[in-house]
Amino acid sequence: MDEFLIKFSGKKSKYKELQEHIKHLIISGALPHHYKLPSIRKLANKLDVNPVTIVNCYKSLEREGYVYTISGGGTYVIADNNLTNLNEDFIDQSSTHNIKYDLASSSPSPLFFPVKTFKNLLNEVLERDGGFAFNYQESEGYLPLRQSLQSLLTEYKIKVSHHYIHVITGGQQGLDVIAKTLLQEGDYVFTEEPCYPGAIATFSSRGAKVIGIPIREKGIDLVILEKELKKYNPKFIYVMPDFQSPTGYLYDLTHRKKLLELANKYSFTIVEDDHFADLNYSQTKLPPLKALDINDNVIYIKSFSKVFMPGLRLALLVAPPLFNEPLQEAKQFSDISTSGFLQRTFDLYLRKGLWNEHVNKVKLIYQRRCQSMLSALERHFPSCVKFSKPQGGLSIWVQLPEILKAKELQKVALKKGISITIGDDFFIQRKENFFRLSFTNLSEKEIEKPIKELASIIKGML
Known part of the structure; x- marks a missing residue:
């Protein structure tokens, strides 16, 4: 932990000086991708500063895209150039402003965010609900929104009661509450390979052993998957059947059905991550795994970040009855509830038919x-x-x-x-x-x- 030692000059706030120090450690490659930063308490004791200094430092680093936080799991380094101002080798700070062509960021363009429409809806919610808009909501989510989401899910052939729909603060939180609910240290988890790095980091942070199964153009390699299933007993397998990240591959119907058959045969849960199904440029639309799930083996996460406004941090999770209550409790322990104000506004957005x-x-x-x-x-x-x-x-x-x-x-x-x-x-x-x-x-x-x-x-x- 000596690399975090810093002699404060007093020219800036302590948290600012520490932020710049850690930023240089990341840019120079001294702190690799997914490196877990010291806990707030440990670093505060090491530097003899108020814990608030560390909190402000970490929050600032997160806002700038240098770290990400897993609720209850710590703060981790981002050093894979997912944002244009990051690189694993040192780059002079001024050079990061010379990016002319951003081919790195996979976030939707802010140019197409429905800002004016959403602003009007925010005002409408305030006029309608007043101060109640800022109350805590149920941990599972604002009831009218869950009912609207139930209706939306029927368009994806998913028929589920709103009782099993949970509003979550982004898809990443969905992975976090699933990991907290299902995983213990030493458990096995299967993922596609290559795979979304945030998922690997989340599962690893719970002490799980992550095994990658190669993904092909039509879906995960079923032969290798079954071979690994005979050797290990995974708690779940994490997949993105629709335009998988990062490959963009689309599971065909055969792979979807076979994966569900294997889940039933080998008694494992499937975590289905749906980030991109709405961005389907073909005429072929395949049902999500959850729509084909007759044995309640699928936990379904649908994020709105890649289509809508990612900063809203809104997503949903559909839980099988067996996991419904434990997942709700894990969500409650993570952040009590997702912003009620934003939930009420997004509910209005859906009810007015603006989503499609x-x-x-x-x-x-x-x-x-x-x-x-x-x-x-x-x-x-x-x-x-x-x-x-x-x-x-x-x-x-x-x-x-x-x-x-x-x-x-x-x-x-x-x-x-x-x-x-x-x-x-x-x-x-x-x-x-x-x-x-x-x-x-x-x-x-x-x-x-x-x-x-x-x-x-x-x-x-x-």
């Missing part, structure tokens, strides 16, 4: 951007570079020849004002020749130039 209108609008925009990027990749990238051709989602997964490292590509690209996300941290066993490209923050006309530049860099590395 917004989804259809942004889906068309992102579909065009996806097509533009795929077209540019096909024209400019050398044939030895492979990339996914997703029919939905917000990014494209790229595989370089094994002799090349994505990190080296990233370094050169950053000097030319292009940010990408390297793929190392999406793997349990790190692989260095993958990276992810997002098309959310560039217009169709802007995409061509950075893709052409990346292709030139790759050809120079071969």
Whole structure:
């Protein structure tokens, strides 16, 4: 813990000086991705400061995207360039403002957030509910919203009572409460590989042993999965059947049904993470696993972050009856309840029929951007570079020849004002020749130039 020792100059607030110190540790690579920062109490004692100083420091780092917090599980470093101002090697702070082409961030573009509409609804809720809008809600969520979500879920062929629907503070909290409810130290968890890093970190923070099962274009490798099921007894398997992160792969109906059959045969739970089903650019719409789940083996998480406004931190969790009460208790212990004001406003948004209108609008925009990027990749990238051709989602997964490292590509690209996300941290066993490209923050006309530049860099590395 000596790396956190700092001699305060007094020129700035202590929390600010400590924040800058930790930020440099992250940027320089001294603190790797998923590194767990010291607890507030331990670091406060080590530095002989008030715990509030550490709290403010960690909150500031989180706001800037350098760390993430798991409720009850600690604070962890983000160092995988998911945001454009992060890099595992030291970059002068001023250079991060020279990013011209953001191909790293997979968050939806703020340009398309329904700000004016939502502002009007916020005012409408205040006029209607007054101070009651700021009361604590039930830990499972504002009842009218859960009823609205019950109606919304029928559009996805999921028929469930609102009693089993929980409003959660983002999809990440859903993973956290599931981990707290189902996992004990030493338990096994299966995930797709590559996989969303936040899930791996959450399960690992509970002491679980995470085993990756390769994902193919039509879904998780069922042969390898069953082979591993015969050796281990996982508490659950975590999957993203619709435009999986980071690959963009879509499970076909056969893989969905077979996975449910295996869950019933080997008695394990499936955690289904639905971030991208609404961003489906094809005419084929497949039912979620939860819609096919006749044995109550699926816990379903639906996040609204990738389509709506991620800062609202709104998502839902559908629990099987067996886990309903324990998951509710875990949610209550995490944060008591999700913002009642935002829940009431989002309920109004759904009831006025604005959700589908917004989804259809942004889906068309992102579909065009996806097509533009795929077209540019096909024209400019050398044939030895492979990339996914997703029919939905917000990014494209790229595989370089094994002799090349994505990190080296990233370094050169950053000097030319292009940010990408390297793929190392999406793997349990790190692989260095993958990276992810997002098309959310560039217009169709802007995409061509950075893709052409990346292709030139790759050809120079071969």
